[in-house]
Amino acid sequence: MNTVWRLTSRPHGPVRREDFSVSVEPLPTPGPGQVLLRNLYLIVPASMRLWMNAEDTYLPAQRLGAVMRGITVSVVEQSEDPAFPVGAYVNAMGGWQEYALAKTAHLQRITPHPDIGLASYRGVLGLQGMTAYCGLTDVCRPEPGQTLVVTAAAGSVGSLVCQIGKKLGLRVIGVAGGPAKCDWLVRACGADGAIDYKNDDVAARLDELCPDGVDMQFENVGGPVMDLIMARINRGARIALCGMVSGYQGGDNAGGHALMNLVNQRATLRGFIVSDYLHRAQEVCDRLTEWVLDGSLVYTEEFSDGLDSTPEAMNRLARGENRGTQFVRVSPV
Amino acid sequence: MNTVWRLTSRPHGPVRREDFSVSVEPLPTPGPGQVLLRNLYLIVPASMRLWMNAEDTYLPAQRLGAVMRGITVSVVEQSEDPAFPVGAYVNAMGGWQEYALAKTAHLQRITPHPDIGLASYRGVLGLQGMTAYCGLTDVCRPEPGQTLVVTAAAGSVGSLVCQIGKKLGLRVIGVAGGPAKCDWLVRACGADGAIDYKNDDVAARLDELCPDGVDMQFENVGGPVMDLIMARINRGARIALCGMVSGYQGGDNAGGHALMNLVNQRATLRGFIVSDYLHRAQEVCDRLTEWVLDGSLVYTEEFSDGLDSTPEAMNRLARGENRGTQFVRVSPV
Structure with missing residues (x-):
């Protein structure tokens, strides 16, 4: 079963648990060119709060009643695309849910370096x-x-x-x-x-x-x-x-x-x-990886556990209480 | 004798006559590389009001007690530079006064087209x-x-x-x-x-x-x-x-x-x-002159008479009552 968070009312000021409905739903089944993802990490950027407002920004405003949009590191659980086998790690827009159905055309595979944590591919290297x-x-x-x-x-x-x-x-x-x-x-x-x-x-x-x-x-x-x-x-x-x-x-x-x-x-x-700079992603990621591996680029990551912790993670960020990049551990790696 | 306007207090809101002292002073005498100018037209751009405030802008704030800064079309009355003979028309920073002493290094000569008014060289062509x-x-x-x-x-x-x-x-x-x-x-x-x-x-x-x-x-x-x-x-x-x-x-x-x-x-x-575009002045002036002469570029000029009319000309501009470029006729052409 899949635990799914939907935005049901737009917060004014801090995010509240009551702005969401949480439901437990059957797992979807991937069709051709699709995979079923399990979300591992949800990144909590400051702009996520912006998406919840009524106005379109650089993305359309989050639709009320739809699965809350979220940027994730995910792992393939079921695959209908040989380029994304079961167990592959990907960058996805997995949303606030444990599992997500995705078209593989929208995914980038991650081949993590053994000395770099998976989440970092959405943070310092992402x-x-x-x-x-x-x-x-x-x-x-x-x-x-x-x-x-x-x-x-x-x-x-x-x-x-x-x-x-x-x-x-x-x-x-x-x-x-x-x-x-x-x-x-x-x-x-x-x-x-x-x-x-x-x-x-x-x-x-x-x-x-x-x-x-x-x-x-x-x-x-x-x-x-x-x-x-x-x-x-x-x-x-x-x-x-x-x-x-x-x-x-x-x-x-x-x-x-x-x-x-x-x-x-x-x-x-x-x-x-x-x-707008995705065409430079590999070049930039390579350069940043070099600096991360030689220890010359410092970064801090904070993790909270479970989707239940996401609203408060957002509010801590808005209050400036975070250190570095905020992640939610959606499910165990 | 020269009639000279000095800013003596900074206006808040509209410009007032009381923000200036007006004095009648002996004419200065040009030294080598200088000319004595008679100011013909003072242009009244919106930004002139900005110069009167206490804060520096793209120009230093107008100094209190100094001759009020002003952009003019002027004519050479006495010359100590053969490149700027008596009777030559120039673009100058002649200030709010009838006569101005100027270094010729700071002047651009105007060779007016017979079908274009002199003031236009500070307006549509300036x-x-x-x-x-x-x-x-x-x-x-x-x-x-x-x-x-x-x-x-x-x-x-x-x-x-x-x-x-x-x-x-x-x-x-x-x-x-x-x-x-x-x-x-x-x-x-x-x-x-x-x-x-x-x-x-x-x-x-x-x-x-x-x-x-x-x-x-x-x-x-x-x-x-x-x-x-x-x-x-x-x-x-x-x-x-x-x-x-x-x-x-x-x-x-x-x-x-x-x-x-x-x-x-x-x-x-x-x-x-x-x-910052003065290096393109000739190219742009040539192109604009062509359009002015063929009648395809419409422009409006409003003139008021004498430096006494300048504060009110500025205030009309600030109230949006002007049509096109505002000039003060400082002295007769």
Whole structure:
């Protein structure tokens, strides 16, 4: 039998268990070109909260009554496609459920390295790593010696951006919530400085840590901190807009009060989505794998157990209580 | 003697006569490499109001007590540089005064066409035309058949953007204030549609006039209309941020509530300043001159008389009561 979570009402603010129906249903049977997957890990990206809102975003709004959308690492349990034999690991959109029927055309096989955990293929070597690497290299167009400011810098994407930025010869300043995260950014991720937005005078700290201004901004959050950074950009600055998580639960996350500085500084604010870079996935994954294996790319993964834990995992992430990438262990590997 | 206007206090809201001191001073004498200019026309761009605020923008904030900065068409009255003989017309930063001392290295000579008024070399063939042409071609990167939305579309820059957009094969929708301007946009400038932001339901009209979404946005205003347009951009849209005039008098002009759509649509918002395109000035001026002479580029110029009229000319512009480019006749040609 399959345990299936469906979104039945749209949360306002934090996600609540009551926004979902959970049912136990018969296992589906794969047809030709299909497989039955067992979901192992569900990744919990900040954007998952965004999908639950009524408005379409870069994906259509999650349909009420449908299985909640989710990005998974899964294993093939029954196969009607010889290219995806039973036991093969895959990247899938497996959803919030224990088992999923999938067309193999939509799957990528994972051949995990023995020294790298399976979940990491959805994290540091997957969406998170790709987002960090492609956003930084393609949208920010870094030049050695320039200054990069990263928001949500201790998060799963931000912490990789900081480290890749250092590898590319940048001065890197991270903004994160709380002294522990800030300390970790400097100590473990090699950031040149960290700003605790919950306790520091962010404007004063930006002035102190970016004496030559800001050439690149990797923006994950939106809101007033985004404005404070944008107010300090240099001529020709590049701002990669990866997300605006401060607004995902609803409410006002306007970051527009400093937009005029884009004119003053002839600067570019560009939104991007990692799925537009899938043609570079192998190249980027190879490079990141090398850094993971030689120990030069630090990443943190947090796991919670069972789909029941997913709403709270999302809320911890929204409150900034996570460290690194959040995963839910859906079923045992 | 020279009549000189100095900014002595920074206006909040509209400009007031009391924000200036006016004095009558002896004429300066040019040294080597200098000329004494008589200012003929002072152009009144929306951004002049911005310069009066305390914050630096793309130019340093106007210094209190100094001659108010101003962009002029001027004539050489005394010369210490044979390349700029007496009687030569020049583009200058002549300021709010009747006469100005200038280094000739900072001047461009104008050789006016007999069928084109002198002031136009600061308007349709000058900053305004360059801004429209370079912003549209370089920042919006138009492709024939795509949809362009222009704000402040009946203004000096916007009306040229609309017309150049039509020449480049675009579907052009202009946003302007009042039925007269909207009528003029469609009738005289060839816009495919016009939206009266003062009287129309802007969102509904955008949906009606841009059934295929918005590929390019030429933004002069900021504020809530900017957001309504940004909410309708297509994948890969390009937004040229020329100015945010709604905020020049102070107050809140945030346009950030729709920023997340830059991510959803992988779109680019880029600020630009015409002065970065001076290397293209001759090429663009030649092209615009051709269109002006063959009658295919419509432009409107309004003149007021004497420096005394400048504050009110600025306020009329800020209230959107102008038609086309505003000039002050500083002294008789």
